[in-house]
Amino acid sequence: MYPFIFRTVFSHMDPERAHHLVIPVIRAFGIWPLRPIVRALTAPHPILRTRALGLVFDSPFGVAAGFDKNAVMSEGLYALGFGHVEVGTVTAVAQDGNPRPRLYRLVSDRALINRMGFNNAGAAAAATRLARSRRRPRRTVLGGNIGKSRIVDVEHATADYVTSTKLVAPVADYLVVNVSSPNTPGLRGLQAVETLRPLLEAVRDAAGTTPLLVKIAPDLADEEIEGVARLAVDLGLAGLVATNTTISRRGLQADARAVEAMGPGGLSGIPLRARALEVLRIVRGAVPREFCVISAGGVETADDVQERLDAGANLVQGYTGFIYRGPLWARQINRDLAARRRRG
Template structure:
């Protein structure tokens, strides 16, 4: 049913408009009258539960940052069977993001190009929503990034401001230094720059587990170096990976790809590199207590199982949600339970 709806209706809508419509439905599904009904048919099998970051995750499969930027759909996403929701990316200062259009489908590749630019209502607004969600039971991580108006040289204070507001209300905190859509942001991934940033944010986060999210475009040796540094700093883990600036091997017509322009590519084309980065991280940090959240190109239960077998603690998805529909998490959870 959903593939037909996507082909005939949703694919004809502007992608960002379609996302907002989908989020409106998700919010309704998370409302008090409907959530228990939805959860009755989507609840993950108890055998799938994962203990990590001091929390019980009902399933190893959650929603990646970018889908619910403002923590408005957490209850609905939880009702649909996702094991956790990573909100954001949230910035200390509210911002509109980049000019539209800024989200593009590459349907033959089951992929998306985005240059959203951290559009969100700010950390203070997100904190108010998270405070109301604390009684809801969903596992929620908060992904924080640099405010666009803040100079890169002042990024640490900006991240710390978000951390202080969001860490006490989140099950974990993720530092995003890997989006390609904020000028200068990826430069913060250099170890000499990243270490003092993470030290400051970790101090601000207090007892809340802290992870860092990295790009798939890093050379292998830099992935290993960041992992070693994360272990040395006592971080809880790494999220790998963000979107890629690469465009190699796409099935979509090159003119369509060129017309989409700059931005991060996500979806199926990221699968191979995301898996490679996962293996690099786990080789550098073999302790299973070090949490590795694998994201990028995950579409099926087999994909999730492959990541878990390669050493992932948890997994996340986003782009395939657009192509597979509202019961995507239910499909993955049922597939995992059968295995």
């Protein structure tokens, strides 16, 4: 049913408008009495229960940051079967993001290009919603993803991140420092180890006991990835998220002129699959076994999820696949993963 709806309705709509139209639907799935009914149909098999970051996840498969920017859909996404939801990216200062249009589909590649620019209602608003969700006895694991406010100069980024940390860390199950989005000027420069160290030290100290991770770009050179991974271990971080979107446009099936007309932004979806897997293997080879690695990028099927787990990921995240697979996406992946495990 969903592929038909996508082809006949959503594919003809502006992608951002379509996303905003489905938000109230997903939120409705999280409201009583729908929530327990939907969850009963989608709940992951107990065989998928996963331990990471000192937490228990119903499934290793969750939602990457960017899908639920303002922490308004977490209960609905839990009802749909996701093992965790990483909300955000949120910033200390509420912001509108980049001018529209800023989100594009590449249907032939099962991909997206976005230059959203951290549009969000601010860390304080997200923290209020996270606190409300955490009071539920049955819920998904909630991660908070924080980024730099656009109006803040790069040299003042650390203080900006610390402000968000103090708001979000107390009400999140884990916290992710996003220094790898291509859509905020100067942000990716913070991934340089000499710049990243003092930023992560400050955020780590502000986060207290909340597990802290850092999210990196797939466009870093392999030795830079190893450097960030070793830094994260050295600073006592809980883990690393690999990867964010890519600025590369290599290997796309879509018409090159059409892609160029879409302009700059981060590419996500199937074209990122190979590089995301490479980065995962590089990171896993550079960190201890107990260090948590969350893999994202190009994940659409249970085969993709299992491949990441086999390559050393503790958890796996998806986003773009939701647009092409629809609301039963997590349910199908969880069922396929559980069937694999039962077969041994």
